[in-house]
Amino acid sequence: MTIEGKTVLITGGNRGIGQALVDEALRRGAKRVYAGSRQPITHLDDRVTPVVLDVTDTDQIRSVADQVQSLDVLVNNAGIAIYDNLSDRSILEQHLAVNLFGPYEVIQAFLPQLTESRGAIVNNTSMMAMAPLPMTPAYAVSKAAAFNLTQSLRAILAGRGISVHAVLTGPTDTDMTRGFEIPKATPQSVARSIFDGIDAGEEDIFPDATSRALADSWRSSVAKGLEHQYAAFVPAA
Helix, strand or coil, X not given: CCCCCCXXXXXXXXXXXXXXXXXXXXXXXXXXXXXXEXXXXXXXXXXXXXXXXXXXXXXXXHHHHHHCCCCCEEEECCCCCCCCCCCCHHHHHHHHHHHHHHHHHHXXXXXXXXXXXXXXXXXXXXXXXXXXXXXXXHHHHHHHHHHHHHHHHHHHHHHHCCEEEEECCCCECCHHHCCCCCCCECHHHHXXXXXXXXXXXXXXXXCCHHHHHHHHHHHCCHHHHHHHHHHCCCCCC
């Protein structure tokens, strides 16, 4: 899957990694980029179609799915991260609504277009899907669930010719990591690595220096081998 000449939809496309993904898709020659955000935005490049898309609003999701007649690559990038200590259930539910059920609903809405194009789904999860940062445990829980969703859909949708990629992002210099005084990748470098990973057919993409330290051990791990063993139980299409 290369981006040149393709139609791409990116949720959370108005800032941070999402905005960098929009710009990188254009740089790589995308034919059309739908940039989703909760509030209306504008873009100078006429290949960009801004769409109002709150991933917790099923009516908005269906409306955008009706508008987008064909789609090659869906990037679920929208997400939230709130400091918490798991004492408030509503904060956990808020994270699950955006970071888990949001991508789930968007994927379901666009499955017909992606099946037609034999396209790609890209879910921006996090290194915290593997190990939680205790300052943002609700975020980590939701990202772990989103990673498992990605692995499950990878096996289920393979028979339709749809590739499903997880992005296990490390610390990136966005609003979400403001206040963390740690080394961070730029959104632009992360966006480049994400599309490089799609081009290379990587199931799990480690797009920055911090996450790449896990890449080899993960790909050769017992857990990754077990994922492939379990995937073999899915009936051939």
